Amino acid sequence: MYMSRPISIIIDSTILKDNLSIIRKISFNSKFWAVVKSNAYGHGIRYIWKLLSDADGFALVELEDALFLRKMGYVKPILLLEGFFEKNELEIFDRYHLTSCIHSEWQINALEHFKFSAPLDIYVKFNSGMNRFGFDFKDFFVIWNKLRSLKSIGDMTMMTHFVNVDDLNHVKDTRRYISSIIDDYKIKCCFANSAVILFSSYFNYDWVRSGILLYGLSPTGNYRDISKYGLKPVMTFSSKIIFIRDINIGDILGYGNYIVKEKKRIGIVACGYSDGYPRNISISTPVSVDGVITQTIGLISMDTLIVDLTYCPKADIGSNVELWGNNIGIDKVACMSNTISYELISSLSSRIPISLK
Template identity: 55%
Template structure:
């Protein structure tokens, strides 16, 4: 028999969460962000999101795979293309590409394409990752309008701080400075969709909300929105130990028993994607009872408190995160974010798909 850990991917939850986003921005178009292997949920498991207006990702290979599986709606390459030759595939498969660098513009000028491509022209919001500065933006935009390889242009910016009004004002200034044409715009990520309607514009780009977690990292911030976790990580008790006063647990003896105590050993560790730095007290669910992590997370096992779980035995079910133990709660306890936990799910963890 296989090791008992399993990740359940709920496609119905993905579809439900998309409908929640749609209810918040009913008049806008939605990019469903499926980068990082659909945030760890599996690029092949996102088809319940078929009501979306488009998929946004990084990998050209994954974009082509979507086309080969029959996806005909828009696909956005969020980091654009990395090699000049990529443009031939972007044109062939009718993909939309972000443009953020001068060398990409030069490639568009000098390459002979069968069909023109749609582009998202990226503005540097102040995060100083990708995008053009305001002082050169209008000149670049003017030039791109005359390139025969470009079908249409959408203006794009990524906001790193939802409550940073300077970012928003910055984009507004650029947009107002453009004369003679009204461009479609895409600024909003998941946080802006929820908490900043001023920048919704035409297309929103939604990631973490689709998977049922909070863009702020605090589940309480989205508890009333009725999102459903799309991933549940679960395992089982594979061993039970009885501790005496002063007994220790695991590597480094990071937990010392202050009384007689019953503990359970769970088949789950950092090699499965559970956060290695999760501290004592990180919540888990055992047989319907909320309990806590004890001791250091090891490669293949964790240890949990069974003091208030007298009926728990070997083979009892454990929810690491899911419907009751929110992934945001585990991430916050471990000093990280739910994005990282989702993306860190290890290939050795088998998937159970709920359609």
């Protein structure tokens, strides 16, 4: 049997289920969408979906993953967060009983002209300041009544996505306006993403939707903001040392003419930017070699990176290198590459094998 490259993503099944349970508790009585877009934030939707069976439904963007879930026998609600992209997709939504986000006039027009076999449940998205998707709140009554008049429409839920939950004045103003609508229409609402669940729980209402938080990562980029709840990272991204060399002062390491200023022992690790490790990351980004914290040296190559083994005397060929996980916080790696944890996990290559423990 041939061996593949010694790089892996390991998903801790127990922690994932514990995170779901914790978020449910802090969301009180709200129903829970487990957000599994972008291949479950890089965690592998085909590997973890059964672990999230206690969620009330799955929310995602990719229609093909929604169909995968249905074909695997999943019967709970599935919400397409960006809705349908073409009117001919409505046949699929109808056949597989999918819930669609509705954010544009052209979608309403498509709904008016399609003959459904059963009522379609929808999430009607309104723009609360992000200006990405959604109808204007000033048009709420026209839009809502128009959709409600369609016989093909089943349950309707009001939805929005806040641009900044740290702006308390904006949040309070939005809440005041939304509350007046909710009180008049007595409608279902889904406003809370991971950040809102943590910091503005009075917006939880009927449904919450959690993505980054579910995987034990902080929406703020600061793990301390979520550690107090007992939430933990689900993913360990690691590889192994495949070559070791002693280098001298003046030697060049890899691309970019990085010149060594002191004698070192280095290790070559089977992980590069083609795997999703950021090429623009700062020199001296922390990694863990067999539990010992050290750092990268030089630029990241397509399939490899270099680590400093000078203070890891026991390191050898095959030594484990944690790139992020329990020992190396992903937020630190994100900071060193001037990005966010969301981008790192969603950029991981499909060539990396995923396994559960």
